[in-house]
Amino acid sequence: MMFFEPHKRDKALFPWDPFKAMIAPRPVGWISSRSRDGLVNLAPYSFFNAFSADPPIVGFCSEGAKDSATFAQDSGEFVWNMATYDLREKMNMTSAPLARGDSEFAHAGLETAPCVLVKAPRVAASPCALECKVTQVVRLKDATGADTDRTLVLGQAIGLHVDERFLKDGMIDLVAMKPIARCGYQDYTAIDRLFPIKRPAGAGNKEGGG
Numbered sequence: 770m771m772f773f774e775p776h777k778r779d780k781a782l783f784p785w786d787p788f789k790a791m792i793a794p795r796p797v798g799w800i801s802s803r804s805r806d807g808l809v810n811l812a813p814y815s816f817f818n819a820f821s822a823d824p825p826i827v828g829f830c831s832e833g834a835k836d837s838a839t840f841a842q843d844s845g846e847f848v849w850n851m852a853t854y855d856l857r858e859k860m861n862m863t864s865a866p867l868a869r870g871d872s873e874f875a876h877a878g879l880e881t882a883p884c885v886l887v888k889a890p891r892v893a894a895s896p897c898a899l900e901c902k903v904t905q906v907v908r909l910k911d912a913t914g915a916d917t918d919r920t921l922v923l924g925q926a927i928g929l930h931v932d933e934r935f936l937k938d939g940m941i942d943l944v945a946m947k948p949i950a951r952c953g954y955q956d957y958t959a960i961d962r963l964f965p966i967k968r969p970a971g972a973g974n975k976e977g978g979g
Contacts, residue, residue, distance in 0.1 A: 789815070790953030797852040797951055798829035799860055802840035803889040809881075810836040811863045811873040811892070813852060815951045820923065827899060828923040830909070836869060838920050841903055846887040847924055851897040854947035854959040859894075886928045896935050896946050900928035 773779070775788060798817025803809050814837070816830040827849055831838035841847040852860040862877035874881050874890070881890035884900045891898040901924030909919040935942045949959045 785954050787953075790956075793952040794950030794958050795952075797860065797949060797957075798827075799850040799852045799863070799892065799895070800829055800837045800841070801848040801850060801889050801891055802837050802844065802846070804840040804843050808836075808840065808870055809872060809874065809890060810840050811850075811877075811879070812837050813860050813864050817849070825899075825926040826904065826923055827901060827926060828921055830919055830921045832919055834920075838906075838922050840889075841922050841924070842906055844888065845903045846889055847901050847903065847922070848884060848887060848889045848891045849899040849901060849926075850892040850895040851946065852949050853896065854949055856892075856894060857949055857957065857959075860949075884928065884930075891930060896932040897941070897948075898930040899926040900930075901925060902927050 775786075778787070795815060796817055796819075798814030799811070800814055800817075801809070801811045812835065814829040814831070818828065820826045820828055829837070829849075837847065859877040859879055863873040863879075865873070865876060867873060867876060873879075874892075880893040882893035884891055884898075887900045887902070889900075891900075903922060903924045905921075905923040907921040907923070909917045909921055911917055931941060935946050937945070943960050944963060947959050947961065949957045952958050
């Protein structure tokens, strides 16, 4: 097994950053946000995940001062929308570098739907969405303590939207929803099957988390 420091990788052997492929799959952070003066943004984030179940906390990391992070900090709110296999092309279109004020919703042919507790809209076609209030904004530093120009925005989900068509025996039917995840490079994967693993007694909570 080879070893190398990330910044010293052999680019002839690894022309693409292997780190992004190793930490995979990653949920897509399809974030809609609204500035205090009413501008709306929708963009997918490769670095997104859930960090706590109680309270329910999710977060996305922005490289540079992009609109999603800027608007979320400005308004104190954002929305996570589930990106699915059926929405993959439209999700990708929302990554286009449009001018501030131009609508990614319109560019991708996506309809908006109103939220209940936050002002940002959600993706109407997405089967799941989380309305979030910003709880922390963390400026990431490297191992030397130097600034990295990366901003982690954490938010508590204060409202959940779930399309009831995808409920099965009291649980969300993820196989039917087909959420997609980022796998590094230009690759994604879709959930098309699940397998259960019974956890040891005392491990995690009663819902299998941990």
